Amino acid sequence: MIVDLRSDTLTKPTKEMLAVMASAEVGDDVFGEDPTVNLLERRMAELFDQEAGLFCASGTMANQLAIKAQTQPMDEIIAHELCHIYYYETAGYAYNSGVSIKLCKGKDGLISPEDILTNIQPDYDWLPKTSLVTIENTHNKAGGTCYDLSTMQAISKTCNNHNLKLHLDGARIWNAMVAKNYQPEDFGSLFDTISICFSKGMGAPVGSVLVGNAVTIKKARRIRKAFGGGMRQAGILAAACLYSMDHHYELLQKDHQRAQALGSIFEQQHWIASVSPISTNIVIFDIVDSLSPQKVLEKLSEIGIKMIQFGPQTIRCVTHLDITDEHIHYVEEKLKNLPL
Numbered sequence: 105m106i107v108d109l110r111s112d113t114l115t116k117p118t119k120e121m122l123a124v125m126a127s128a129e130v131g132d133d134v135f136g137e138d139p140t141v142n143l144l145e146r147r148m149a150e151l152f153d154q155e156a157g158l159f160c161a162s163g164t165m166a167n168q169l170a171i172k173a174q175t176q177p178m179d180e181i182i183a184h185e186l187c188h189i190y191y192y193e194t195a196g197y198a199y200n201s202g203v204s205i206k207l208c209k210g211k212d213g214l215i216s217p218e219d220i221l222t223n224i225q226p227d228y229d230w231l232p233k234t235s236l237v238t239i240e241n242t243h244n245k246a247g248g249t250c251y252d253l254s255t256m257q258a259i260s261k262t263c264n265n266h267n268l269k270l271h272l273d274g275a276r277i278w279n280a281m282v283a284k285n286y287q288p289e290d291f292g293s294l295f296d297t298i299s300i301c302f303s304k305g306m307g308a309p310v311g312s313v314l315v316g317n318a319v320t321i322k323k324a325r326r327i328r329k330a331f332g333g334g335m336r337q338a339g340i341l342a343a344a345c346l347y348s349m350d351h352h353y354e355l356l357q358k359d360h361q362r363a364q365a366l367g368s369i370f371e372q373q374h375w376i377a378s379v380s381p382i383s384t385n386i387v388i389f390d391i392v393d394s395l396s397p398q399k400v401l402e403k404l405s406e407i408g409i410k411m412i413q414f415g416p417q418t419i420r421c422v423t424h425l426d427i428t429d430e431h432i433h434y435v436e437e438k439l440k441n442l443p444l
């Protein structure tokens with residue numbers, strides 16, 4: 105058995121999902137004529153109480169479009185120091201948009217209105233101009249932590265008061281919705297733009313949707329074309345996203361339960377120093393100083409369990425659609441006699 109816990113991007117489309125993709129009604133989306141893409145974009149805009157949506161090839165593309173559509177060169181964006189936009193998007197904010205980034209420490213991956221206030225640049229010719237705040241919910245690097253609704257409301261208010269745009273990196277927004285039990289209409293309109301991913305826990309092979317007001321999304325559509333992201337019969341992919349909303353969203357709760365179960369198993373291991381609190385589907389733990397993550401990962405891999413290094417002594421696991429109770433049981437049994 106192979107238990108691949110490296111990422112929730114590893115999920116493969118199910119037979120049922122493939123069948124829906126194969127029979128999707130399609131057209132040329134650059135002409136705006138793909139009915140399935142149009143349906144997905146409309147459905148997401150309505151769900152999150154926004155005017156329009158834009159289907160994108162990746163979460164990174166959706167984030168990059170949001171930054172480019174809402175900043176000018178020489179602007180600055182405010183973000184958490186461990187955020188995906190800073191860490192894992194190849195400095196795309198600088199490359200694509202010509203902006204700098206002001207990183208705040210926050211707490212557990214989450215930033216506060218005070219973090220924003222202390223990082224807004226004063227209005228001088230020699231300083232970048234703060235124009236956009238981005239937050240991540242759930243927060244990947246901090247271990248799947250989620251914002252309270254009240255914090256998102258307060259952040260939105262602060263941004264409004266200071267004329268800053270607010271973007272939500274919602275790579276795992278579905279997980280946050282399940283964990284915090286908020287409805288999309290409760291928080292959707294707090295943001296100027298939201299990137300919503302389908303290719304992680306939701307289990308679609310490809311796709312994110314950027315939602316926002318009509319003007320911003322029209323601008324983002326032009327930029328998407330310039331980035332080479334105008335797709336043609338993309339309805340095949342959009343169909344998988346629609347399917348995931350109808351059939352996989354309700355399974356995320358199970359992923360969270362399995363993450364908790366993994367956490368309890370890890371608590372028992374002598375070679376694990378500490379397990380971080382688990383909020384959603386991400387489990388992060390530190391191994392004891394006498395071992396190296398490379399060695400641990402190698403030993404785990406030999407018995408069919410895959411995880412990834414996430415820091416000098418830190419390892420990450422993620423539960424997802426293709427991880428079952430049997431897999432969790434397998435991990436529990438195998439770790440009983442792991443030769444470490």
Ligand SMILES: *Cc1c(COP(=O)(O)O)cnc(C)c1O
Pocket residue numbers: 161162163164165167188189240242243244273275276301303312
């Ligand atoms: C995965 C991820 C993204 C973007 O992912 P793609 O691989 O480009 O689809 C963006 N933000 C966060 C927090 C992520 O975890």
